[in-house]
Amino acid sequence: MVDRRPWITVLSHLVLIVGVLIVAFPLYLAFVASTHTADAIVQSPMPLLPGAHMWENYKAALFGSGKLGSNTNVMHMMWVSFMTAMIITVGKIAISLLSAFAIVYFRFPFKMLCFWAIFLTLMLPVEVRILPTYKVVAELGMLNSYAGLTLPLIASATATFLFRQFFLTVPDELVEAARIDGAGPMRFFKDVLVPLSKTSVAALFVIQFIYGWNQYLWPLLMTTSEDMYPVVIGIKRMLAGGEAAVDWNIVMATAIVAMLPPAAVVMLMQKWFVKGLVDTEK
């Protein structure tokens, strides 16, 4: 049926544009702020157009300027964030694929118990179990290490469920055909299930990478040495200078830089998503 009400299109476009503006405006301001000197920002009204100091600000942010605030090398913090996010993402996907595989395709004693145990952990937010987790990590000597930063966050019920739901849609005959072809369970997993799960893996990759990148509470608790700080903590620490003026321009530059990797991941993975959706077949 032909839509005879073009004003609905206009309205929806308007709503979307307004929404984008609301979300994007602060980002734009942050970018603008990162291109001025610290004094220019603090004056009111705040400048709305980019200034001329972009490169020096970003250089100072990335490599440390020796001035007040945090002296940490933002590049290093970016690296820590990146490693944490990658380890969490890859670990989570690997573990969840295997658990979902076990739950869907095997019968074993206490299977239902395991299933419900995993499900129940979904109901416990990180904050509830953070004290026991800290104790365990501390006693294992994993504070201030990549292992401590990532291991407690690797097991995931949501990812397991996502893959479980997907595996349930794989027709049984595919399993039987593979059985007749002589493929054992792990062979089937590697040759058939994982390739078919590519879209889910891509989606999960994006979500988990951003989740891992934005981790704040857990790293804050368990890292005490500056060279294990992820970049989000670095940004916070830059604001800590109580007596001295805050270098807002450097802070903003750091914030913009910190946003780039997740944005890049989303944009790269988008291609996979779309390709996966187009490729999907029964």
Next chain:
Amino acid sequence: MASITLKNVVKRYGSGKTAVPVIHGVNAEIKDGEFIVIVGPSGCGKSTLLRMIAGLEEISGGDISIGDRVVNNLEPAQRDIAMVFQNYALYPHMTNFENMAYGLKIAKVPVDEIKQRVDKAAKILELGHLLDRKPRQLSGGQRQRVAMGRAIVRQPKVFLFDEPLSNLDAKLRAQTRIEIQKLHHELGITSLFVTHDQVEAMTLAQRMIVMNGGVMDQFGTPEEVYNTPATTFVASFIGSPPMNLLKNAPGGKPGQILGIRPEHIDIVASGGWAMDVITVELLGAERLVYGTVGGEMVTVRIEEAHIFPKAGDTIRIQPREERRLHWFNAETGKRI
């Protein structure tokens, strides 16, 4: 040697007192190179039987042998069989070539031999130009051929077909049926073909197993099954339109059911039985006359006939020959 022997094969779901038997002791000897069709209505156990032979279902009782080996405890891949599924079961992310080669790859067959076998199968099935595409780029009939190709390259002792034509449209079904027959002529591999369609059964089978409620009612050639059905079920299942079964046939004893096929009844001017015509269907080359004889429904098939009954007429009908009369025991349904 690729004969198949079924000895008292039983299948139960569940265990102990609450076990539900679905197959009650099937016995059959299938010779090397035979094309056997297992036919029956939905739920009769034919697919279950096939899957037990394939190794996809456990055997609750009895023995299944392929060749001289009892295969009860062997994995499907060890039984030297290949299966074609109703929904093709092709791996969607692999090319057609890879689909056909997968089983051989796992069996560690050398790469050039794999290519040789796949190319040969593709030639037989006319798939050569489609080898590099993925299944989703193919039509249903082509996909089924790729599935058959996958079965052929394994050079198995037995082919198992699980209702492979059910997902195809009528025209494609007829075409693929002929291709399967051609294949069997060329390769001569023992084949078991499961279907609920009695036309497929009659046209493809050298012998057929007619199953009903988990029991094998008859195992014979299409002629035997058509001319001398062993039970009322077989009698009414095979042949279209279905055989007339009369409980109170004129000239019959009580406790007996008379069976006579619509195509073996003639309309006569006098004598015979009186039939009240309810409706007449024109099917082009033939007509089907539906009516009642002594209160029971009877169908008569007439070809270019001079006597054209109309709804509401009373006509006289007579079985053509004595040997076309089939008598069954009303209680057991078995042929007398």
